[in-house]
Amino acid sequence: MARVAEIRVGTSGWRYPPWRGAFYPPGLPQRRELEYLSRRVTSIEINGSFYALQRPDHYRAWAAQTPDGFVFAVKGPRFVTHLKQLRDVRVPVANFLASGVLALGPKLGPLLWQLPPRMRFDAQRLAAFLDLLPRTTAGAAALAVEHDERLEFRALVETDADRPLRHALEVRHESFRDPAVPELLRRHGVALVLADSAGTWPVFDEVTAGFVYVRLHGADELYASGYTDAALDSWAARVRGWRDGGRDVFVYFDNDAKVHAPRDATSLLRRLA
Template sequence: MRTGRVLVGTSGWRYPPWRGTFYPRGLVQRRELEYLSRRVTSIEINGSFYSLQRPESWLAWARQVPEGFVFAVKGPRFVTHLKQLRDVETPVANFLASGLLGLGPALGPVLWQLPPRMRFDAERTAAFLQLLPHSTGAAARLAARHDERLDGRALTETDADRPLRHAVEPRHESFRDPAFTALLHQHGVALVQSDSAGTWPWFDEVTTDLVYVRLHGQGELYAGGYTADVLDTWADRIRGWAAEGRDVVCYFDNDMKVHAPADAMALLDRLGSGRGCR
């Protein structure tokens, strides 16, 4: 059995409080991604959650990171929060056409974060999971069905047909229904393990060969730093999943007090896969 690949990083990279603390004074904003990507092994792109990005942005991000680096991509809140997964074929096509295929080999899993008010609906969830493409070739075909809003600014081709994986982060207790995890198993979609300082339910079932972890802060949502003991525990869990042949991605979202990059590098050091300061 192969050992799974482990990637650790932060959710996003553009945070004013990081400037002059994590980012050196005088580092220009356009070089922040380059700087962080030499210290972690993956980053979760979260700007895509708020608005459709342009192809030139995705292509620029891919050029700034080292070979072997991987981006996770957050699906748009228009799909998850406004439409709540209802009738979303065109919005998903628009998202896929916005340029993420331009990441090429740096494209990792797509995260679909659900709103806390959204309850589990089996029929709606099944229709959404059925829609998701599981290769970049399939994503390109769906992207080609974008609407007129993407005319003249769409990227609907892939440089190679690679696997494309997805993860869902529910935030309502009703998703503890076995029918939900059965659907994830059926469609090969990961269930996010989300530590939110007790704000939302923690779902810990592993549903596919990808384990997607989001660490939102110890004790204080988006702000609490992780202690050495807790990081040791996470390192042990991650080693265990990887030993089972599962790939693991782990993102720190405790950005408010600049803990995220330090915690990510500390976890990488424990796993023996840190980038150092290249």
């Protein structure tokens, strides 16, 4: 029997003070917010990993708080994407992979690499980075062994099973409109993120992998505006089309500022039920 493609919808992160008492019930302890949200969406982006290396016990705790079948996407560190801008990043990527990502086990979904708006397309640099990325959890564990001394006493360099590992790339500079970009991503099986950002950054709408990765940053105002019923109907139709074409689909709402993200995510899931 052919495998049925999956749809995952959720939010970018879960720990937002404005959600407390608005989306999260009044009095819900902060430590139970992930547990609460993960019963209402089917995936969440871990974005704390973008700002700092996490610890294996953090990832283990997050996995334990979520239901069976739940999946996390994990955002790669800004040290790799924004500070180093993909230059000479073998050890920083190894540090990220050794920081506990593999502790998610079967709940580890795609790794997201978000490039800064100022970063222009450089074919040689991007190709070298894509060549570096492991395509399996066993490959990730092998690269994680190359971590530096900062992870010496808290590294996790083992995986409970060898599974495919997927990557998505979000670009924000118009120079990535180059036809060489989707060609390069297809060669490596990396998804080009379809990001809706209220016109702040260019939209790249091209399928380059066996899965689709969508980030919805706000319909009219970046991070702050929600999506209308008509807009959610339209996104639902697109998601079904990708799914019916045999591709897994991951959709994350990043319009968190006014509590739109969890509400839009649950509304989209209702349309897709």
